[in-house]
Ligand code: SF4
Protein backbone atom coordinates (compact mmCIF):
# COMPACT_ATOMS: atom_id res chain seq x y z
CA UNK A 1 0.00 0.00 0.00
CA UNK A 2 1.49 3.32 -0.98
CA UNK A 3 0.35 6.41 0.86
CA UNK A 4 -0.71 8.84 -1.82
CA UNK A 5 -0.98 12.05 0.10
CA UNK A 6 -0.03 13.25 3.55
CA UNK A 7 -2.55 14.06 6.27
CA UNK A 8 -4.16 12.91 9.49
CA UNK A 9 -7.46 11.55 8.27
CA UNK A 10 -6.88 8.35 6.26
CA UNK A 11 -9.04 6.43 3.85
CA UNK A 12 -8.42 3.36 1.73
CA UNK A 13 -8.66 4.02 -1.99
CA UNK A 14 -10.14 1.79 -4.69
CA UNK A 15 -9.50 3.77 -7.90
CA UNK A 16 -11.33 1.52 -10.37
CA UNK A 17 -10.32 1.05 -14.01
CA UNK A 18 -11.52 4.41 -15.31
CA UNK A 19 -9.37 6.38 -12.89
CA UNK A 20 -6.22 5.11 -14.54
CA UNK A 21 -7.39 5.72 -18.11
CA UNK A 22 -10.39 7.67 -19.35
CA UNK A 23 -10.89 9.50 -16.04
CA UNK A 24 -7.29 10.40 -15.21
CA UNK A 25 -8.36 13.92 -14.32
CA UNK A 26 -10.85 12.63 -11.75
CA UNK A 27 -8.06 10.70 -10.04
CA UNK A 28 -5.68 13.65 -10.28
CA UNK A 29 -8.14 16.22 -8.94
CA UNK A 30 -9.35 13.91 -6.18
CA UNK A 31 -5.82 13.37 -4.85
CA UNK A 32 -4.89 17.07 -5.13
CA UNK A 33 -8.02 18.29 -3.39
CA UNK A 34 -8.08 15.69 -0.64
CA UNK A 35 -4.38 16.26 0.08
CA UNK A 36 -5.02 19.97 0.32
CA UNK A 37 -7.75 19.33 2.89
CA UNK A 38 -5.34 17.26 4.99
CA UNK A 39 -6.63 13.79 4.15
CA UNK A 40 -4.57 10.87 2.91
CA UNK A 41 -5.58 8.00 0.69
CA UNK A 42 -3.99 4.55 0.84
CA UNK A 43 -4.41 2.77 -2.46
CA UNK A 44 -5.51 -0.84 -2.24
CA UNK A 45 -2.62 -3.05 -3.40
CA UNK A 46 -3.23 -5.09 -6.53
CA UNK A 47 -6.90 -4.16 -6.79
CA UNK A 48 -8.79 -5.62 -9.74
CA UNK A 49 -11.85 -4.64 -11.75
CA UNK A 50 -15.13 -4.76 -9.79
CA UNK A 51 -16.79 -6.55 -12.73
CA UNK A 52 -18.79 -3.44 -13.61
CA UNK A 53 -22.09 -3.75 -15.44
CA UNK A 54 -20.87 -6.52 -17.72
CA UNK A 55 -20.31 -8.77 -14.72
CA UNK A 56 -23.67 -8.58 -13.04
CA UNK A 57 -25.73 -8.59 -16.21
CA UNK A 58 -24.30 -11.91 -17.36
CA UNK A 59 -23.14 -13.90 -14.35
CA UNK A 60 -24.17 -13.13 -10.80
CA UNK A 61 -21.60 -15.32 -9.10
CA UNK A 62 -18.76 -13.99 -11.23
CA UNK A 63 -19.85 -10.43 -10.43
CA UNK A 64 -19.84 -11.08 -6.70
CA UNK A 65 -16.51 -12.88 -6.90
CA UNK A 66 -14.81 -10.02 -8.76
CA UNK A 67 -16.15 -7.38 -6.39
CA UNK A 68 -15.46 -9.37 -3.24
CA UNK A 69 -11.84 -10.05 -4.23
CA UNK A 70 -11.27 -6.34 -3.55
CA UNK A 71 -13.14 -6.39 -0.26
CA UNK A 72 -10.96 -9.34 0.74
CA UNK A 73 -7.79 -7.39 -0.14
CA UNK A 74 -8.98 -4.40 1.87
CA UNK A 75 -9.53 -6.63 4.88
CA UNK A 76 -6.13 -8.34 4.48
CA UNK A 77 -4.44 -4.97 4.15
CA UNK A 78 -6.02 -3.72 7.37
CA UNK A 79 -8.25 -1.09 5.80
CA UNK A 80 -11.52 -0.26 7.56
CA UNK A 81 -12.96 1.62 4.65
CA UNK A 82 -12.41 2.34 0.98
CA UNK A 83 -13.36 5.28 -1.15
CA UNK A 84 -14.65 4.29 -4.60
CA UNK A 85 -14.92 7.41 -6.79
CA UNK A 86 -16.76 5.68 -9.67
CA UNK A 87 -20.50 5.36 -9.03
CA UNK A 88 -20.61 2.00 -10.80
CA UNK A 89 -17.73 0.52 -8.76
CA UNK A 90 -19.21 2.00 -5.60
CA UNK A 91 -22.55 0.38 -6.37
CA UNK A 92 -21.03 -3.01 -7.27
CA UNK A 93 -18.85 -3.14 -4.17
CA UNK A 94 -21.55 -2.06 -1.75
CA UNK A 95 -24.20 -4.40 -3.23
CA UNK A 96 -21.91 -7.42 -3.37
CA UNK A 97 -20.79 -6.88 0.19
CA UNK A 98 -24.39 -6.44 1.31
CA UNK A 99 -25.46 -9.68 -0.39
CA UNK A 100 -22.50 -11.52 1.07
CA UNK A 101 -23.23 -10.46 4.62
CA UNK A 102 -27.00 -10.84 4.38
CA UNK A 103 -27.35 -14.15 2.55
CA UNK A 104 -25.53 -17.02 4.22
CA UNK A 105 -25.67 -19.18 1.10
CA UNK A 106 -24.05 -16.43 -1.01
CA UNK A 107 -21.46 -15.88 1.72
CA UNK A 108 -20.36 -19.50 1.76
CA UNK A 109 -20.36 -19.64 -2.03
CA UNK A 110 -18.09 -16.57 -2.28
CA UNK A 111 -15.87 -17.69 0.59
CA UNK A 112 -15.32 -20.98 -1.17
CA UNK A 113 -14.70 -19.25 -4.48
CA UNK A 114 -12.04 -16.95 -2.99
CA UNK A 115 -10.75 -19.39 -0.34
CA UNK A 116 -11.22 -16.88 2.44
CA UNK A 117 -13.54 -15.96 5.31
CA UNK A 118 -15.39 -12.68 5.41
CA UNK A 119 -15.72 -11.29 8.89
CA UNK A 120 -15.31 -7.56 8.66
CA UNK A 121 -17.78 -5.26 6.96
CA UNK A 122 -15.64 -2.68 5.11
CA UNK A 123 -17.02 0.86 4.89
CA UNK A 124 -17.51 1.77 1.24
CA UNK A 125 -17.79 5.47 0.48
CA UNK A 126 -18.36 7.50 -2.64
CA UNK A 127 -16.82 10.92 -3.13
CA UNK A 128 -19.88 12.76 -1.79
CA UNK A 129 -19.64 10.86 1.47
CA UNK A 130 -15.91 11.47 1.56
CA UNK A 131 -16.44 15.25 1.44
CA UNK A 132 -19.19 14.97 4.06
CA UNK A 133 -16.86 13.06 6.34
CA UNK A 134 -14.05 15.55 5.86
CA UNK A 135 -16.53 18.28 6.71
CA UNK A 136 -17.80 21.06 4.50
CA UNK A 137 -16.36 23.60 6.93
CA UNK A 138 -12.92 22.51 5.75
CA UNK A 139 -13.75 23.54 2.18
CA UNK A 140 -15.09 26.89 3.34
CA UNK A 141 -12.03 27.51 5.55
CA UNK A 142 -9.57 26.73 2.77
CA UNK A 143 -11.46 28.43 0.00
CA UNK A 144 -9.31 30.80 -2.07
CA UNK A 145 -12.10 32.03 -4.30
CA UNK A 146 -15.82 32.02 -4.27
CA UNK A 147 -17.27 30.51 -7.43
CA UNK A 148 -20.36 32.64 -7.11
CA UNK A 149 -20.93 33.16 -10.80
CA UNK A 150 -21.40 29.46 -11.43
CA UNK A 151 -24.91 28.04 -11.54
CA UNK A 152 -24.37 24.36 -11.07
CA UNK A 153 -26.62 21.46 -12.04
CA UNK A 154 -25.61 18.63 -9.66
CA UNK A 155 -25.95 15.34 -11.51
CA UNK A 156 -26.00 12.18 -9.39
CA UNK A 157 -26.99 9.72 -12.06
CA UNK A 158 -28.60 6.45 -11.16
CA UNK A 159 -26.14 4.35 -9.18
CA UNK A 160 -24.84 6.73 -6.55
CA UNK A 161 -27.98 6.93 -4.47
CA UNK A 162 -29.64 3.57 -5.19
CA UNK A 163 -30.77 1.40 -3.60
CA UNK A 164 -31.18 3.96 -0.82
CA UNK A 165 -31.75 1.35 1.89
CA UNK A 166 -28.27 -0.08 1.19
CA UNK A 167 -26.26 2.98 0.11
CA UNK A 168 -27.84 4.81 3.05
CA UNK A 169 -26.47 8.27 2.58
CA UNK A 170 -29.01 10.30 0.69
CA UNK A 171 -32.51 10.26 -0.76
CA UNK A 172 -32.99 8.20 -3.96
CA UNK A 173 -35.25 10.72 -5.69
CA UNK A 174 -34.31 14.08 -4.20
CA UNK A 175 -30.72 13.82 -3.01
CA UNK A 176 -29.12 17.02 -1.72
CA UNK A 177 -25.61 16.14 -0.52
CA UNK A 178 -23.89 17.23 -3.74
CA UNK A 179 -25.70 20.58 -3.62
CA UNK A 180 -24.39 21.15 -0.10
CA UNK A 181 -20.83 20.41 -1.19
CA UNK A 182 -21.11 22.65 -4.23
CA UNK A 183 -22.58 25.46 -2.14
CA UNK A 184 -19.58 25.22 0.20
CA UNK A 185 -17.47 26.39 -2.76
CA UNK A 186 -19.59 29.53 -3.02
CA UNK A 187 -21.21 28.39 -6.28
CA UNK A 188 -24.99 28.42 -6.67
CA UNK A 189 -27.00 25.32 -7.46
CA UNK A 190 -30.06 25.04 -9.67
CA UNK A 191 -33.23 23.08 -9.07
CA UNK A 192 -33.80 20.70 -11.95
CA UNK A 193 -35.54 17.48 -12.90
CA UNK A 194 -32.91 15.11 -14.26
CA UNK A 195 -30.44 14.78 -11.42
CA UNK A 196 -31.09 11.07 -10.84
CA UNK A 197 -31.95 10.11 -14.44
CA UNK A 198 -29.76 7.44 -16.03
CA UNK A 199 -27.35 8.44 -18.84
CA UNK A 200 -27.36 4.92 -20.34
CA UNK A 201 -23.96 4.16 -18.83
CA UNK A 202 -22.83 0.78 -20.09
CA UNK A 203 -24.41 1.12 -23.52
CA UNK A 204 -21.93 3.84 -24.42
CA UNK A 205 -20.30 1.72 -27.13
CA UNK A 206 -22.88 -0.84 -28.25
CA UNK A 207 -25.90 1.49 -28.33
CA UNK A 208 -24.42 4.94 -28.62
CA UNK A 209 -27.73 6.24 -30.01
CA UNK A 210 -29.48 5.61 -26.69
CA UNK A 211 -26.70 7.18 -24.63
CA UNK A 212 -26.59 10.26 -26.83
CA UNK A 213 -30.38 10.75 -26.59
CA UNK A 214 -30.45 10.31 -22.82
CA UNK A 215 -27.43 12.52 -22.24
CA UNK A 216 -28.84 15.21 -24.50
CA UNK A 217 -32.05 15.28 -22.46
CA UNK A 218 -30.07 15.61 -19.24
CA UNK A 219 -27.96 18.50 -20.57
CA UNK A 220 -30.99 20.28 -22.04
CA UNK A 221 -32.84 20.04 -18.76
CA UNK A 222 -29.87 21.52 -16.89
CA UNK A 223 -29.69 24.41 -19.36
CA UNK A 224 -33.46 24.99 -19.21
CA UNK A 225 -33.16 25.40 -15.46
CA UNK A 226 -30.47 28.04 -15.69
CA UNK A 227 -27.28 26.02 -15.20
CA UNK A 228 -24.05 27.17 -16.82
CA UNK A 229 -22.07 24.10 -15.77
CA UNK A 230 -22.83 20.54 -14.67
CA UNK A 231 -21.01 18.67 -11.94
CA UNK A 232 -20.76 14.86 -11.77
CA UNK A 233 -19.18 12.28 -9.48
CA UNK A 234 -18.74 9.32 -11.83
CA UNK A 235 -16.36 8.64 -14.73
CA UNK A 236 -19.00 6.84 -16.79
CA UNK A 237 -21.44 9.74 -16.46
CA UNK A 238 -18.61 12.08 -17.41
CA UNK A 239 -17.73 10.17 -20.58
CA UNK A 240 -21.35 10.11 -21.64
CA UNK A 241 -22.03 13.74 -20.84
CA UNK A 242 -18.72 15.31 -21.92
CA UNK A 243 -17.07 13.12 -24.59
CA UNK A 244 -20.37 12.10 -26.19
CA UNK A 245 -21.17 15.72 -26.97
CA UNK A 246 -19.00 15.09 -29.99
CA UNK A 247 -21.60 12.69 -31.40
CA UNK A 248 -24.39 14.81 -29.94
CA UNK A 249 -23.37 17.71 -32.15
CA UNK A 250 -23.74 15.46 -35.21
CA UNK A 251 -27.06 13.94 -34.18
CA UNK A 252 -28.57 17.17 -32.87
CA UNK A 253 -27.42 19.99 -35.12
CA UNK A 254 -27.46 23.21 -33.14
CA UNK A 255 -26.37 21.52 -29.92
CA UNK A 256 -24.21 24.00 -28.00
CA UNK A 257 -21.25 22.70 -26.06
CA UNK A 258 -21.94 22.55 -22.34
CA UNK A 259 -19.16 22.10 -19.77
CA UNK A 260 -19.28 19.14 -17.39
CA UNK A 261 -16.88 19.03 -14.43
CA UNK A 262 -16.04 16.45 -11.83
CA UNK A 263 -17.08 17.51 -8.35
CA UNK A 264 -13.44 17.26 -7.25
CA UNK A 265 -12.43 19.71 -9.99
CA UNK A 266 -15.01 22.24 -8.88
CA UNK A 267 -13.84 22.00 -5.27
CA UNK A 268 -10.23 22.29 -6.52
CA UNK A 269 -11.05 25.51 -8.38
CA UNK A 270 -12.47 27.00 -5.20
CA UNK A 271 -9.33 25.96 -3.32
CA UNK A 272 -7.38 28.10 -5.79
CA UNK A 273 -6.02 25.38 -8.07
CA UNK A 274 -5.93 25.99 -11.81
CA UNK A 275 -7.51 24.07 -14.68
CA UNK A 276 -4.31 22.36 -15.72
CA UNK A 277 -3.42 21.14 -12.24
CA UNK A 278 -6.89 19.64 -11.98
CA UNK A 279 -6.80 18.05 -15.44
CA UNK A 280 -9.77 20.04 -16.71
CA UNK A 281 -7.82 20.51 -19.96
CA UNK A 282 -8.30 16.78 -20.58
CA UNK A 283 -12.04 17.19 -21.09
CA UNK A 284 -13.60 17.22 -24.50
CA UNK A 285 -15.53 20.42 -23.74
CA UNK A 286 -13.20 23.22 -22.61
CA UNK A 287 -13.85 25.04 -19.41
CA UNK A 288 -11.99 28.05 -18.11
CA UNK A 289 -12.99 29.65 -14.85
CA UNK A 290 -12.95 33.37 -15.04
CA UNK A 291 -13.89 35.53 -12.09
CA UNK A 292 -15.86 37.93 -14.23
CA UNK A 293 -17.21 36.11 -17.18
CA UNK A 294 -17.55 32.43 -17.68
CA UNK A 295 -16.46 31.46 -21.11
CA UNK A 296 -18.22 28.62 -22.76
CA UNK A 297 -21.53 29.31 -21.08
CA UNK A 298 -24.60 28.77 -23.10
CA UNK A 299 -25.82 32.05 -24.50
CA UNK B 300 -42.08 -12.41 -8.46
CA UNK B 301 -45.60 -12.72 -7.11
CA UNK B 302 -44.86 -9.35 -5.51
CA UNK B 303 -45.46 -7.64 -8.84
CA UNK B 304 -49.09 -6.64 -9.31
CA UNK B 305 -48.55 -5.00 -12.71
CA UNK B 306 -49.17 -1.39 -11.80
CA UNK B 307 -46.70 -0.26 -14.47
CA UNK B 308 -44.92 2.35 -12.38
CA UNK B 309 -41.53 0.81 -13.20
CA UNK B 310 -42.05 1.08 -16.94
CA UNK B 311 -43.32 4.64 -16.64
CA UNK B 312 -40.02 5.72 -15.11
CA UNK B 313 -37.69 3.48 -17.13
CA UNK B 314 -35.30 5.67 -19.15
CA UNK B 315 -34.83 2.97 -21.81
CA UNK B 316 -38.48 1.93 -22.18
CA UNK B 317 -38.80 3.70 -25.53
CA UNK B 318 -36.09 1.50 -27.12
CA UNK B 319 -37.33 -1.85 -25.77
CA UNK B 320 -39.64 -4.24 -27.62
CA UNK B 321 -41.81 -4.87 -24.57
CA UNK B 322 -42.22 -2.83 -21.39
CA UNK B 323 -40.22 -4.03 -18.37
CA UNK B 324 -43.32 -4.92 -16.33
CA UNK B 325 -44.59 -7.00 -19.27
CA UNK B 326 -41.50 -9.18 -19.04
CA UNK B 327 -42.50 -9.94 -15.45
CA UNK B 328 -46.05 -10.65 -16.62
CA UNK B 329 -44.86 -13.12 -19.28
CA UNK B 330 -42.87 -15.04 -16.70
CA UNK B 331 -45.81 -14.99 -14.28
CA UNK B 332 -47.91 -16.52 -17.02
CA UNK B 333 -45.28 -19.13 -17.77
CA UNK B 334 -44.53 -17.71 -21.22
CA UNK B 335 -40.79 -18.07 -20.71
CA UNK B 336 -39.72 -18.17 -24.33
CA UNK B 337 -41.29 -14.86 -25.16
CA UNK B 338 -39.72 -13.23 -22.13
CA UNK B 339 -36.27 -14.67 -22.79
CA UNK B 340 -36.32 -13.68 -26.45
CA UNK B 341 -37.22 -10.06 -25.75
CA UNK B 342 -34.70 -7.27 -26.26
CA UNK B 343 -35.83 -5.68 -22.99
CA UNK B 344 -33.52 -7.44 -20.53
CA UNK B 345 -30.52 -6.66 -22.76
CA UNK B 346 -31.38 -3.04 -23.18
CA UNK B 347 -32.05 -2.62 -19.48
CA UNK B 348 -29.20 -0.44 -18.22
CA UNK B 349 -29.48 -1.69 -14.63
CA UNK B 350 -30.13 1.84 -13.40
CA UNK B 351 -32.28 0.63 -10.46
CA UNK B 352 -34.93 3.31 -11.03
CA UNK B 353 -37.67 0.69 -11.26
CA UNK B 354 -36.56 -1.12 -8.10
CA UNK B 355 -36.40 2.17 -6.20
CA UNK B 356 -39.93 3.15 -7.23
CA UNK B 357 -41.86 -0.11 -7.05
CA UNK B 358 -44.71 0.35 -4.56
CA UNK B 359 -44.51 -3.31 -3.62
CA UNK B 360 -40.73 -3.56 -3.32
CA UNK B 361 -40.18 -5.87 -6.24
CA UNK B 362 -36.54 -5.70 -7.34
CA UNK B 363 -37.14 -5.57 -11.09
CA UNK B 364 -33.53 -4.65 -11.93
CA UNK B 365 -32.33 -7.80 -10.23
CA UNK B 366 -35.05 -9.79 -11.95
CA UNK B 367 -33.69 -8.51 -15.29
CA UNK B 368 -30.22 -9.78 -14.30
CA UNK B 369 -31.73 -13.21 -13.66
CA UNK B 370 -33.65 -13.24 -16.95
CA UNK B 371 -30.47 -12.48 -18.90
CA UNK B 372 -28.53 -15.13 -17.07
CA UNK B 373 -31.19 -17.75 -17.79
CA UNK B 374 -31.40 -16.68 -21.45
CA UNK B 375 -27.64 -17.21 -21.74
CA UNK B 376 -27.77 -20.57 -20.00
CA UNK B 377 -30.53 -21.77 -22.27
CA UNK B 378 -28.72 -20.50 -25.34
CA UNK B 379 -31.65 -18.35 -26.42
CA UNK B 380 -30.76 -16.13 -29.34
CA UNK B 381 -29.96 -12.67 -28.04
CA UNK B 382 -31.69 -9.85 -29.90
CA UNK B 383 -29.22 -7.16 -28.93
CA UNK B 384 -26.08 -8.97 -30.10
CA UNK B 385 -23.85 -5.92 -29.96
CA UNK B 386 -24.62 -5.39 -26.30
CA UNK B 387 -23.76 -8.98 -25.47
CA UNK B 388 -20.56 -8.73 -27.54
CA UNK B 389 -19.62 -5.65 -25.59
CA UNK B 390 -20.09 -7.41 -22.24
CA UNK B 391 -18.10 -10.42 -23.42
CA UNK B 392 -15.27 -8.29 -24.77
CA UNK B 393 -15.21 -6.29 -21.53
CA UNK B 394 -15.03 -9.38 -19.35
CA UNK B 395 -12.33 -10.91 -21.55
CA UNK B 396 -10.06 -7.96 -20.76
CA UNK B 397 -10.60 -8.47 -17.03
CA UNK B 398 -9.88 -12.15 -17.38
CA UNK B 399 -6.62 -11.41 -19.20
CA UNK B 400 -5.35 -8.39 -17.31
CA UNK B 401 -7.32 -8.15 -14.06
CA UNK B 402 -8.40 -4.67 -15.05
CA UNK B 403 -10.25 -3.13 -17.93
CA UNK B 404 -8.22 -2.35 -21.05
CA UNK B 405 -10.00 -0.04 -23.46
CA UNK B 406 -7.81 -0.65 -26.48
CA UNK B 407 -8.23 -4.43 -26.23
CA UNK B 408 -11.91 -3.99 -25.51
CA UNK B 409 -12.56 -1.91 -28.60
CA UNK B 410 -10.48 -4.22 -30.79
CA UNK B 411 -12.26 -7.34 -29.57
CA UNK B 412 -15.67 -5.70 -29.74
CA UNK B 413 -15.04 -4.73 -33.36
CA UNK B 414 -13.90 -8.23 -34.22
CA UNK B 415 -16.96 -9.76 -32.64
CA UNK B 416 -19.45 -7.42 -34.21
CA UNK B 417 -17.56 -6.94 -37.47
CA UNK B 418 -18.75 -3.45 -37.05
CA UNK B 419 -15.56 -1.93 -38.29
CA UNK B 420 -17.29 1.11 -39.64
CA UNK B 421 -19.07 2.01 -36.44
CA UNK B 422 -16.98 4.83 -35.18
CA UNK B 423 -16.07 4.36 -31.54
CA UNK B 424 -15.53 8.04 -31.44
CA UNK B 425 -14.29 8.64 -27.95
CA UNK B 426 -11.11 6.69 -28.52
CA UNK B 427 -9.28 9.05 -30.91
CA UNK B 428 -10.06 12.03 -28.68
CA UNK B 429 -8.84 10.21 -25.62
CA UNK B 430 -5.63 9.09 -27.29
CA UNK B 431 -5.05 12.64 -28.33
CA UNK B 432 -5.40 13.84 -24.76
CA UNK B 433 -3.06 11.11 -23.56
CA UNK B 434 -5.70 9.37 -21.49
CA UNK B 435 -5.73 5.89 -22.98
CA UNK B 436 -2.51 4.00 -22.65
CA UNK B 437 -1.44 1.71 -25.47
CA UNK B 438 -0.44 -0.89 -22.90
CA UNK B 439 -2.83 -2.78 -20.63
CA UNK B 440 -2.71 -2.35 -16.86
CA UNK B 441 -1.90 -5.81 -15.61
CA UNK B 442 -2.34 -6.70 -11.97
CA UNK B 443 0.28 -8.84 -10.19
CA UNK B 444 -1.91 -11.71 -9.14
CA UNK B 445 -3.65 -12.34 -12.45
CA UNK B 446 -4.14 -15.96 -11.52
CA UNK B 447 -6.54 -15.12 -8.69
CA UNK B 448 -8.81 -13.28 -11.12
CA UNK B 449 -8.56 -16.00 -13.74
CA UNK B 450 -9.55 -18.53 -11.11
CA UNK B 451 -12.71 -16.57 -10.35
CA UNK B 452 -13.59 -16.77 -14.03
CA UNK B 453 -12.74 -20.43 -14.26
CA UNK B 454 -14.71 -21.45 -11.20
CA UNK B 455 -17.82 -19.47 -12.17
CA UNK B 456 -17.74 -20.33 -15.87
CA UNK B 457 -20.91 -21.90 -17.19
CA UNK B 458 -19.45 -23.19 -20.42
S1 SF4 C 1 -43.69 -1.04 -10.23
FE1 SF4 C 1 -43.44 -3.01 -9.15
S2 SF4 C 1 -45.53 -3.82 -8.92
FE2 SF4 C 1 -45.64 -2.18 -10.42
S3 SF4 C 1 -45.46 -3.26 -12.38
FE3 SF4 C 1 -43.38 -2.61 -11.80
S4 SF4 C 1 -42.49 -4.34 -10.69
FE4 SF4 C 1 -44.72 -4.68 -10.82
Ligand code: SF4
Nearest residue numbers: 313347348350351353
Ligand atom coordinates in the same frame (compact mmCIF):
# COMPACT_ATOMS: atom_id res chain seq x y z
S1 SF4 D 1 -33.10 -1.02 -14.22
FE1 SF4 D 1 -33.59 -1.53 -16.35
S2 SF4 D 1 -35.81 -1.87 -16.38
FE2 SF4 D 1 -35.33 -0.81 -14.46
S3 SF4 D 1 -35.67 1.35 -14.94
FE3 SF4 D 1 -33.47 0.94 -15.27
S4 SF4 D 1 -33.29 0.41 -17.45
FE4 SF4 D 1 -35.49 0.27 -16.92
